[in-house]
Amino acid sequence: MASAREEAAGHAGGLGLSRSERVALAGLAALLVFGPFAIYPIFLMNALCFALFAAAYNLMIGYVGLMSFGHAAFFGMGSYVGGWTARYWHLDPLLAIAMGGATGLLMGTAFGWLALRRQGQAIYFATITLALAQMVYFVCVRATGFTGGEDGLQQVPRGRLLGLLSLTSDRAMYVVVAAIFLAGFLAIVRVVHSPFGQVLVAIRENEPRAVSLGYQTRHYKLIATIISCTLSGVAGAMQAIVFGIASLENVHFSMSGEVVLMTLTGGMGTLLGPVVGGFLVTAMENYLAPLGNWVNVLQGIVFVACVLTFRRGIVGVLGARTGWRL
Amino acid sequence: MRPIPALIALGCLLAGSALAQPAPVKLGVLEDMAGPTSYLNGQGSVDAAQLAADDFGGKVIGRPIVVMSADHQQKPAVGAAIARRWIDEQGVDVLLDIPNSDIALAVDQVIAEKHRLAIFVGAVTDRISEQDCNPYAMQWGLDTYADSQTVRPLIKSGFDSFFFLTSDYVFGHTLEDAARSAIAAAGGKVLGSVTIPLETTDYSSFLVQAQASGAKVVALLISGGSRLVTAFKQAREFGLSDASHKVTSLHIYTEDVHTLGLPATQGLEAVVPFYWNRDAASRAFSERYKARFGHLPSELHAGVYSATLAYLKGVEKAGTTDAAKVRAAMAEITIDDVYAQHATLLANGRLIHDLYLVQVKTPAESKDPWDYFNLVATIPAAEAFRPLSQSLCPLVKH
Structure with a gap:
């Protein structure tokens, strides 16, 4: 757990940020603003979608210690619902993304309620979420009228923001994606630094003790799950709008594995870690694409190397070395 | 040598070589490189496009021809993302082959939006040249009809x-x-x-x-x-x-x-x-392909060869790589090669030829x-x- 001095420093700022976190956040904001001038905007948007997804996932695994193996279900269904409502109901892109978030919220409530009924070892939670996510996957494979099956849900329009601004230009789309990412990320930061977030960390560190202090830990876990799933749905819907397609790979269990990879390589339980991990994994997939399936092998090697040599992830190790809380 | 004149000289040299080497015409071959259909297209299709580029002389309208390739891993989202990146970042002029109908339709969407040409060989759904047709898509291979x-x-x-x-x-x-x-x-x-x-x-x-x-x-x-x-x-x-x-x-x-x-x-x-052993011309082409790449061409490889050649002829006739002009030129040239006999390119992008x-x-x-x-x-x-x-x-x- 964080030391008392850091705790005190942590509550000083507006969002309850330590100084090092504020510097890091300013760096992130600068990257968001100047990034598209140097880097291909579609790549950046893709990376931001995954970064938000990983940050949401990190809220559960990093701060509550809940190991979900089925997060692809929320991300994927978010992208299907977001894409579907944008295409067939001609919803405003913001509303369509909100619909994706609502899907994550509903599914997260149901899945979380069910999976958290099983108290005790983390393995139960992991297997139940995995099983539920696999159910979602196979429903998506068969429900071709809704998901397009193997073809994916194609021809999702980017639409016009608030009915005014066309998002077909990548720059305009990028501004929307960056804004939503930042809002989602700051929401997570706020949650983590709130008294609620402190209880989550307490549950992670020693659940029986948190119970003995009078906390209804299941409620706390469920709420954290719901927040995480909602943001995952938002990230999924955003990706569908950006690329104009929602496909089966987003609900496939390998996507659940990928978000674990992002969170762990970046640094579980750190705020910036999942963002760094999201960028790293997307960059590998993007720039190493000519290698084809070898990308998966490389990802495996990176994962093994990460677990063996720096278990706290890139940001975790960096934080430990410098003494900053990131 | 003193540093400043040396730098100027180097600068001139670099500028000179840049002037001497005009921007290449880029052909992007999007493939399933390791999946279940990779032995029908895959690397062989990339080789076929390269063979066509070399047969054409390696240059068109004074610009070198570059053949690029990528693996869509049988995923529509990956395929569409590669197509976007190729067009936005690399300035790819034409996309070729694109097997697997689901990926082809996703890519078809991208090229229609970006106004860039694509010639589909390995994708057999007829939606490319029917319901979902657009002025930039051409279908070279067989279709479901x-x-x-x-x-x-x-x-x-x-x-x-x-x-x-x-x-x-x-x-x-x-x-x-x-x-x-x-x-x-x-x-x-x-x-x-x-x-x-x-x-x-x-x-x-x-x-x-x-x-x-x-x-x-x-x-x-x-x-x-x-x-x-x-x-x-x-x-x-x-x-x-x-x-x-x-x-x-x-x-x-x-x-x-x-x-x-x-x-x-x-x-x-x-x-x-296409069948390699059909006549003297197909045998000669196939033997030539085999001598260079170690295996006989599949019908899709031959199709990619034909499509690449037709595209390059179109560029030459149009005198530009502008998509709409090349497409118009391709409808005017005679397409008659080892793959496509008595061929006509129809308005919906379908190439019809003897089967x-x-x-x-x-x-x-x-x-x-x-x-x-x-x-x-x-x-x-x-x-x-x-x-x-x-x-x-x-x-x-x-």
Whole structure:
């Protein structure tokens, strides 16, 4: 757990940020603003979608210690619902993304309620979420009228923001994606630094003790799950709008594995870690694409190397070395 | 040498070489490099495009030709993302081959939005040149309409009732629709069909269902490649074919016959656009391809060769790589090569050309390795493909 001095420093700022976190956040904001001038905007948007997804996932695994193996279900269904409502109901892109978030919220409530009924070892939670996510996957494979099956849900329009601004230009789309990412990320930061977030960390560190202090830990876990799933749905819907397609790979269990990879390589339980991990994994997939399936092998090697040599992830190790809380 | 003059000299040198080397014309070959259809297209298609570029002289309108390739890993989202990146970042002028119908449709969306040309060879769904047509997409390979013509000779020889095992994605569905209307037109009947998830490896329950239907022909509408081969093998194990029953796929690649062996496939009929051993020209091309790349070209490789050559001719005639102008020029040039004979590029982007009805040889008839097909008939271009008058493409004015 964080030391008392850091705790005190942590509550000083507006969002309850330590100084090092504020510097890091300013760096992130600068990257968001100047990034598209140097880097291909579609790549950046893709990376931001995954970064938000990983940050949401990190809220559960990093701060509550809940190991979900089925997060692809929320991300994927978010992208299907977001894409579907944008295409067939001609919803405003913001509303369509909100619909994706609502899907994550509903599914997260149901899945979380069910999976958290099983108290005790983390393995139960992991297997139940995995099983539920696999159910979602196979429903998506068969429900071709809704998901397009193997073809994916194609021809999702980017639409016009608030009915005014066309998002077909990548720059305009990028501004929307960056804004939503930042809002989602700051929401997570706020949650983590709130008294609620402190209880989550307490549950992670020693659940029986948190119970003995009078906390209804299941409620706390469920709420954290719901927040995480909602943001995952938002990230999924955003990706569908950006690329104009929602496909089966987003609900496939390998996507659940990928978000674990992002969170762990970046640094579980750190705020910036999942963002760094999201960028790293997307960059590998993007720039190493000519290698084809070898990308998966490389990802495996990176994962093994990460677990063996720096278990706290890139940001975790960096934080430990410098003494900053990131 | 003093540093500043040296730097200036270096700068001039670099500028000079930049001027001498104009921006290349980029051809992007989007492939399934390691998946179940990679042996039909994959690296071989990239090689075919390179061969065409080299045959053309390596240059067009004074600019060098660069062939690029990428692996879409059989995922529509990955394919569409690569297409976007190629067009936005690399300035790719034309996308080639793009096998797997689902990925092709996703890429089709991207090129329509970005106004960039694509020539589809490995994707057989006819939606590319029909409902979803656009001024930038061209379809070079066979489509589901042409494939379904295979049912006519079957029905003529008495095999007139059908049962379909259909891959559950756009390829399977469009092929089944096309086959149903072709069967109805030729006086046959369909006794039933079952859709199969793409990842299926055990076809037994579907095959038993097909057997129970009593259909004379069990048609495997499964995307070419290792999946189809697996289904064929299992059908053989279940003893589905005898004197009065046939198991067929509406499309057979030479490579699949090679894997399955002649005893299992002899007598099957199929419509193919290219067969390496058809005539002197196709043999010469195939030997040349084999000498360079170590294997005979598949019909898709030959298709990519033809498409690349036609594109380059179009660029030369148009004098620019501007998509709309090249597309217009391609409709004017004569396309007549080892793959496409008596060819015309229609307004909906479909290339029509002669097709060949072939029958798989018996083991006794086959003289050489890879000598697999007897040419039964030539189907003239106008009959082989859907006539423009029936086109569903909004670009075609009726």
